[in-house]
Amino acid sequence: MGRSNEARDMEMCKMYAAGRTLQEIGDQYGVTRERARQIISRRSDAVSASTARNARREARAEELTSQVGEFLAAHQVGIVKLAEEGVSRSDVEARFALLYPEVPAAVVREAIAEAKVLFDVDVQEFAFSxxxxxxxxxxxxxxxxxxxxxxxxxxxxxxxxxxxxxxxxxxxxxxxxxxxxxxxxxxxxxxxxxxxxxxxxxxxxxxxxxxxxxxxxxxxxxxxxxxxxxxxxxxxxxxxxxxxxxxxxxxxxxxxxxxGRPEGLLLFEPQDYPAAVADFLRDAQSVGSPSTFEAYTSWVEAEERSGRRRPSAPSVRLYYRGWTSAKRAAVAEGATVVAHRTRERSGVPQAATALHHAQQETDRALGALVELRPADRSAHLERFLKAFMQEFEFRRRGWIRGAVALDGSTIGRRLSDPTLKTKHRTALTQSPPAVDEVLTDMYLDKLGAGDPRVTDGWMRPDVQAELDAVGDGTIARFTVLKESRNYLVHGSQEARRRLEVALKELATVESGFELKQSLTPRVLLTWLLANDQRRLRVLLGCVPDLWRAMVIGETLLVAAPQT
Structure with missing residues (x-):
């Protein structure tokens, strides 16, 4: 080895000992990272990898301290202001990550910690996906x-x-x-x-x-x-x-x-995987929610609460070697299974079962909230509200489809309606009538602009009369519950506005529902939990009231069928 190479090799060892990476050293001398490693490792006086790592860690720590100081000098006032407004730590970090991408995430995080501000403990923060x-x-x-x-x-x-x-x-x-x-x-x-x-x-x-x-x-x-x-x-x-x-x-x-493996992948049959993903995609489309991996995780939790066991999100991804592949396979493999299950669910109304389930879930949730630490209650309540209202929508769709299937007079009554849309008339005049093409999830959820009493003429008059008998106060409470869920899911200005309108309307008949603070998710959850969850208990009571009306309607259909 020539003298010039020896000098180069010694300089490379010094750089490595000072904390420079193998990639940086290789780039400087025009060699690959592996070649740089070979050169350094063959010298008897070469620094060890652990010593080099320690040097890099110390160098990064010094640089981090300097960068944190500069960042704080520029942004401490803004960080404090955001915290005082109730913005969570993770949201503050996300804001700076988007607007100052040149600043390392570690610098932002350390700066926020050094700012010595108190973030709202009721906001559940997730550092990792x-x-x-x-x-x-x-x-x-x-x-x-x-x-x-x-x-x-x-x-x-x-x-x-x-x-x-x-x-x-x-x-x-x-x-x-x-x-x-x-x-x-x-x-x-x-x-x-x-x-x-x-x-x-x-x-x-x-x-x-x-x-x-x-x-x-x-x-x-x-x-x-x-x-x-x-x-x-x-x-x-x-x-x-x-x-x-x-x-x-x-x-x-x-x-x-x-x-051995008591649960997991072997718990489910092969057809359960595409069926679960297809069911999720259909539900996500019907409510306008994203079809992401994280959203599927929340959906599985809601299904579990309803007594339906579904493959977990990680199991689905492992089974299909990816979430994107799972969604593709669900469309290709699961359509037949899902259609069969949909027909099974729509065959007979299940209002009595739904009523019992709603009461059980309400009692279980209220009891759990009492047992939880105060700091954990808001996050638990948010998860419950999302799952509870999603379950109501799911079961109500099934109830309407089942009621239509039981009532032989439905098709003739709908076709006699001059306001029936052309595409619906075309579907219903087929042989047999293509009812499923009309009673889609999205159509059913939009009936009456969200008023659960409205069925657009699909119910027999005596059954509809039972729904119409549900009081306006119950509907006002239901609307607040529904819009609360939508606001917690979407967080948009439109969702916030709709919830504010619903709260004002309810407050005109029930003064205890006058919200005197600026509406945020944190404020909403804390407000519902206040006074021993009184407001929450009142709101949740509207769902069993609605199911009781549907139980009576279901009984009428079974007791006096019409053809």
């Missing part, structure tokens, strides 16, 4: 099992949202791109191991141990006020397993212990 949390468990499992990274398989088979969900988190934290690629390749290798039928898992204790070593290797710190990836086992349990590590493992398709 579900995809990033899943990726952490898969990566820890791959490390635990000593797997090799499969980058090519990841490139060919992993969904882009999976790759980005974990990859973007790591890149924002300053992890080198080659290390990110290695992590993603290992995540895919762990997933393929489970798809092959291997019954494997990782305990919470082993996950935590792996997490500590990963944090050290990546040059990150896990301390109060920081949220580095991988997340804690507590976060994994909370987000994936309802507080249980075993449930989190099952949700991912892993085996919680050595006794």
């Amino acid at each position: 579900l995809t990033a949390i899943e990726g952490a468990v898969w990566y820890a499992l791959a490390r635990e099992r000593g797997l090799g990274a499969d980058r090519l398989g990841a490139a060919q088979k992993m969904d882009l949202d999976e790759l980005e969900g974990t990859g973007q988190v790591l890149l924002r934290e300053g992890v080198e791109s080659d290390a990110v690629a290695e992590i993603l390749g290992l995540i895919h290798a762990a997933q393929e191991l489970v798809r092959s039928g291997a019954q494997v898992g990782i305990s919470a204790a082993r996950y935590n141990a792996r997490r500590e070593s990963i944090l050290e290797e990546l040059g990150m710190e896990s301390s109060k006020g920081t949220r580095p990836w991988p997340p804690t086992s507590q976060t994994v349990m909370k987000r994936l397993g309802e507080g249980s590590w075993a449930k989190a493992q099952i949700a991912l398709g892993l085996t919680p212990d050595s006794r």
Whole structure:
């Protein structure tokens, strides 16, 4: 080796010891990252990888401190103002990430912590997406099992949202791109191991141990006020397993212990997967909600509360090798299954069952709220309201379809209506009448601009009379409940305006519902929980009242059918 090469090699070793990355060194000297590693490692006086990592960590810490100071000097007033207005910590971070993309996420996060402001504890904050949390468990499992990274398989088979969900988190934290690629390749290798039928898992204790070593290797710190990836086992349990590590493992398709897999992928038949996704997509379209992986997770929770077991979101993604693939397969494979189930559901009204279910769910939710810590109640109430109202809409659609199926006079009555739309008339004059083409989810949800008493002439007059007998006060309470759910789901200005109008109308007949604060999701939830949940109890009581009217109507249809 020539003297010039020796001098170059020594300089490369010095740069590595000072905390420069192999990629940076290779770029400076016109060699690959691997070649730089070979040059440095062959010298007897070369610095160790751990020493180099420590140097990089110290250099990053010094740079971070300087950048945090500069950022605070420019934005501390704004951060304080946002916190005082009730904006959550995660939302503040998101604002700066969008408007100041050149500022590293770690700088923003540390600056917000240094600002010494108190954010609303009732706002549930999520530092990581579900995809990033899943990726952490898969990566820890791959490390635990000593797997090799499969980058090519990841490139060919992993969904882009999976790759980005974990990859973007790591890149924002300053992890080198080659290390990110290695992590993603290992995540895919762990997933393929489970798809092959291997019954494997990782305990919470082993996950935590792996997490500590990963944090050290990546040059990150896990301390109060920081949220580095991988997340804690507590976060994994909370987000994936309802507080249980075993449930989190099952949700991912892993085996919680050595006794075998009691639940998970093997719990469901092959047709259950496309049917679940297709049902979700149909419901999402009917209410105008997104068809994202996270939305499917919430939908599964609502289905579970209604007694319908569905494959978890991680299991679906594992089964289909991606969420996008799952949606495509649901359209291709699940249409027949879903159509059959829809016909089954629409055959007979089920108002009595729905009434019993609504009462049970109301009692269970109110009892749970009392048992929870005050800081956890708002988040629990928000989840409940979304699921409760979605379940009402779902069951009401089925009830209307079932009532129409029982009433032989419906088609003739609708065709005699001169205001019937042309496309509906065309569908109903087919042989047999194409009722399903008319009674779509979206059509049923929009009947009467959301007034559940209005059925647009589909109900027999005696049945409709029972619905019409429901008082205006009940409908005013129902409207507030419905618009509250819509506001919590969408958060738009239009949703907020509609809820404000509904609250004002209800307050004209019930003074206890006069909201004297500026409406925000946090204010709404706190207001409903105040005074021993009195307002919430009154609002929820409207749903059983509506079902009682439908029970009577259902009884009339069964007792005196018409042809």
